[in-house]
Amino acid sequence: MSASTLPKSVDGMxxxxxxxxxxxxxxxxTVTYLSLRMxxxxxLEGEAGVGKTEIAKVLSAALGRKLIRLQCYEGLDVASAVYEWSSxxxxxxxxxxxAAGDTDREQLSSDIFAERFLIKRPLLQALEPDVAGAPVLLxxxxxxxxxxxxxxxxEILSDFQVTIPEFGTIRAPHPPIVIITSNRTREIHDALKRRCLYHWVDYPEAERELxxxxxxxxxxxAKLSQQVVRFVQALRDQDFYKSPGVAETIDWATALTELDARSLTPQLVGDTLxxxxxxxxxxxRMQGDTLQKVLKDATSEG
Incomplete structure (x- = not known):
């Protein structure tokens, strides 16, 4: 990763x-800048929809680097995330x-574990050299x-290498830019966190969300955007199972614009909730008096 392609300051970031x-x-x-420089x-930890994943996409596009994404799920293993052999x-x-009469078993054993038989999954792909620079690994x-x-x-986060028993150790010539996200459905072990710089991504304040x-x-x-943000900010004060994130705010604002809305009304909110x-x-829970109160506060001119 060439430092010359990276922002020179927090303001640059x-x-x-x-x-x-x-x-x-x-x-x-600031923490993103430090992550790249160091x-x-x-x-990145925080509620769903606050922009954790998006920052990896933005860095990839802005720096002209390949984005390699590993979407985690229960049961994810080495064969799906790192590598497997093409049996x-x-x-x-x-x-x-x-058929050719080759009876040298030792040589054959060595040959079938050559790189051409190796299926490289996202984590291993992220360690490969790239002419555009080290990739962004999400x-x-x-x-x-x-x-x-x-x-x-x-091992990957400490030394940016993968050890394959039959093949050897593969090291990244230049460490990838690594972004790890979590919605905190469970705690991540301290050993992994110690290898990272940490930041909690919170819901934005009203001015930034606007x-x-x-x-x-x-x-x-301008009027509708202000009402949308006020309404969403008020919803986050309610006791919901899942409060709306920034992604939902953008989706709702887009939907309202597609409907040529100019102001929030009870009917419009109910239809697009x-x-x-x-x-x-x-x-x-957002029906009746609760909806009326939140909507009144959001559309108030005061």
């Missing part, structure tokens, strides 16, 4: 993120060797993976 439509708070820009993985291709090679929603897989990551909406939904009116709330119990 803020400008880089803003140029791609990501309006970050200064603390997030070559340390960046661990079908190996079997064909064995049959061809036997390990998304690590909290969904099992603790055993989390432990496997320690700027985000105006940036991401260009056709929205599914863009904000994704659980029926939450939607049901």
């Amino acid at each position: 803020l400008e880089l993120l803003t140029s791609r439509g990501y309006l970050a708070e200064r603390s997030l820009a 070559g340390r993985p960046l661990f 079908a291709a190996q079997m064909i090679a064995i049959r061809l060797a036997e 390990i998304d929603e690590l909290d969904r993976a099992d603790e055993a897989f989390e432990a496997y990551l320690l 700027a985000i909406v105006k940036s991401r939904v260009p056709g929205i009116s 599914g863009a904000l709330l994704k659980y029926q119990d939450d939607i049901a």
